[in-house]
Amino acid sequence: MHPWHEVGDGVFVRRYPFLDQTIGAVVGLERVLVIDTRATRLQARELIRDLRQLTQLPWVAANTHAHFDHAGGVDDDWKNVYLHKDDFFDGPYFKIPARAKEINFKTIQWGKFEFEILHTPGHTLGSICLFEREKGVLISGDTLFADGIGRTDLGGDEKLMVKSLFRLRKLGWRVLCPGHGETCENRC
Numbered sequence: 001m002h003p004w005h006e007v008g009d010g011v012f013v014r015r016y017p018f019l020d021q022t023i024g025a026v027v028g029l030e031r032v033l034v035i036d037t038r039a040t041r042l043q044a045r046e047l048i049r050d051l052r053q054l055t056q057l058p059w060v061a062a063n064t065h066a067h068f069d070h071a072g073g074v075d076d077d078w079k080n081v082y083l084h085k086d087d088f089f090d091g092p093y094f095k096i097p098a099r100a101k102e103i104n105f106k107t108i109q110w111g112k113f114e115f116e117i118l119h120t121p122g123h124t125l126g127s128i129c130l131f132e133r134e135k136g137v138l139i140s141g142d143t144l145f146a147d148g149i150g151r152t153d154l155g156g157d158e159k160l161m162v163k164s165l166f167r168l169r170k171l172g173w174r175v176l177c178p179g180h181g182e183t184c185e186n187r188c
């Protein structure tokens with residue numbers, strides 16, 4: 001058995017000991033969508049190698065925000081890396097991938113999935129979550145964890161965080177895949 005854990009039909013997570021990170025991967029028909037790319041190049045390369053245990057498909061990365069532990073591992077020549085436009089500045093603990101592109105779409109159609117891109121500022125100004133409404137899968141980055149919420153003292157904003165959390169609460173998600181720690185399943 002490989003150490004990826006399937007939380008939804010084709011949605012996988014894998015935990016790494018460094019900062020107890022949890023990385024998501026959504027296997028589509030032609031490509032695999034990787035959520036966050038880890039802190040160092042070595043770690044990111046390990047992640048891409050680990051993905052090969054799931055699929056040989058080419059990958060595209062969406063970073064939930066620009067903190068170094070989520071976006072820092074990207075090599076300068078990686079082209080298919082996306083980040084929300086509000087995180088393209090020199091914020092604290094930020095590491096913006098050299099060739100990152102702005103997420104300027106509202107949904108990602110991925111094989112049988114349709115992920116809504118939710119702009120959920122608070123942890124950082126450009127934090128995003130991805131939500132698959134039909135399957136109730138919420139990939140929440142550092143905005144929402146199984147046991148709490150993301151810090152707002154690392155370049156974030158408390159008022160925006162509260163607003164974003166209210167928005168997430170209304171979604172009625174069933175599976176939560178945060179950027180660190182445990183996933184949370186079967187909540188309706």
Ligand SMILES: [Zn+2]
Nearest residue numbers: 065067123142
């Ligand atoms: Zn963060």
